[in-house]
Amino acid sequence: MLFAVLTWQVAGHGPLRTLDERLGRTVAGSGFPSSAAHFLADLGNTAVALPVLLLVMVWAGWRGGQGWRRGSREAVDDEVRGRWWLPPLAAGAALAAVPALVVPLKLWLARPGPPRMAGGAHDGFYPSGHAATAAVAYGVAALLVLRGPAGREEHRRGRGAAVAVLVAGVIVAELGVGVGLVRCGYHWPLDVLGSWCLAGVLLAAWCAVCGRWGPGTGGGRRADPGTGSGRTAERGAAVPGDDGRPARCRT
Numbered sequence: 001m002l003f004a005v006l007t008w009q010v011a012g013h014g015p016l017r018t019l020d021e022r023l024g025r026t027v028a029g030s031g032f033p034s035s036a037a038h039f040l041a042d043l044g045n046t047a048v049a050l051p052v053l054l055l056v057m058v059w060a061g062w063r064g065g066q067g068w069r070r071g072s073r074e075a076v077d078d079e080v081r082g083r084w085w086l087p088p089l090a091a092g093a094a095l096a097a098v099p100a101l102v103v104p105l106k107l108w109l110a111r112p113g114p115p116r117m118a119g120g121a122h123d124g125f126y127p128s129g130h131a132a133t134a135a136v137a138y139g140v141a142a143l144l145v146l147r148g149p150a151g152r153e154e155h156r157r158g159r160g161a162a163v164a165v166l167v168a169g170v171i172v173a174e175l176g177v178g179v180g181l182v183r184c185g186y187h188w189p190l191d192v193l194g195s196w197c198l199a200g201v202l203l204a205a206w207c208a209v210c211g212r213w214g215p216g217t218g219g220g221r222r223a224d225p226g227t228g229s230g231r232t233a234e235r236g237a238a239v240p241g242d243d244g245r246p247a248r249c250r251t
Contacts, residue, residue: 002197003194003197003198003201006190006193006194006197007105007109007126007194009190010109010111010126010190010194011109016190017190020188020189020190021114021188023189024114024182024187024188024189025114025115027179027182027183027189028114028116028182028183028184028185030183032179032183034183034184036180037179037180037183037184038180038184039180040176040177040179040180040181041130041177041180041181041183041184041186042180043134043173043176043177043180044128044129044130044131044133044134044177044180044181045130045133046133049095049133049134049137049138050095050137052137052138052141053091053092053095053137053138053140053141056088056091056141056144056145057088057091057092057141057144058088060087060088060091060144060145061084061085061088083213086209086210086213087144087147087206087210088144090206090209090210091140091141091143091144091206094136094140094202094203094205094206095133095136095137095140097136097202098129098132098133098136098198098199098202099129101132101198102127102128102129102132102195102198103129105126105127106124106125106126106127106129107124109124109126110123110124111123111124111125111126111188111191112125113125113186113187113188114185114186114187114188115185116184116185116186117185117186125187125188125191126188126190126191126194127191127192127194127195127197127198128181128186128187128191128192128194128195129195130177130181130186130187130195131174131177131178131181131187131191131192131195131196131199132195132196132198132199134173134174134177135174135177135195135196135199135200135203136199136202136203138170138173138174139170139174139199139203140202140203140206141170142166142167142170143203143206143207145166146163146166146167147210174196177192178192178193178196
């Protein structure tokens with residue numbers, strides 16, 4: 001909903017767009033160190049964000065494969081155990097979806113950039129590809145760590161501080177990229193905010209996919225602990241007792 005409102009204001013030259021451009025000029029002319037702003041803006045480059053995500057994807061896939069091959073504490077069927085590859089694969093798909101969403105919107109809206117970008121090779125700055133790339137790459141990398149074996153182990157040991165530091169670090173990095181882009185005159189503030197809205201949708205989609213089909217989501221099917229054959233018992237099914245009657249019917 002917020003993204004729709006922002007897009008409407010940008011496309012229709014609404015009052016919010018006027019305030020946005022005024023704020024952008026103020027930030028671009030502020031005393032924030034230029035060297036720090038360029039460093040923060042560069043964190044949104046694909047050349048920086050993509051290798052970070054790839055490293056986390058490889059790590060998450062390796063840890064997930066090792067953990068599920070050893071078997072989890074809760075017995076699950078082979079189909080569920082084999083889905084260790086889904087979270088890292090979905091992470092790569094989420095980052096690949098960024099240009100597929102951002103580029104058509106830029107071409108459609110064709111919003112002019114800040115004065116520094118006037119006369120550039122292209123016209124179309126809403127939403128910001130750099131901000132969306134950083135938000136999705138670093139955000140889904142953090143989710144891979146938190147949902148993986150290491151993240152669950154931190155929760156079990158009560159080390160919430162480590163999790164909080166990771167989440168805070170990602171948030172600070174995203175804010176830094178946004179500030180850097182506006183300070184350097186590469187984008188307007190609404191360009192960055194619109195990208196964060198898109199990134200939120202992609203991160204929510206990743207969570208939904210992994211929550212529905214990822215490792216440990218057996219949909220109620222569990223391996224029958226009374227047999228070694230790996231057969232599954234449906235929830236609520238009667239398990240025969242020693243006397244041949246269902247165990248739940250004994251008196």
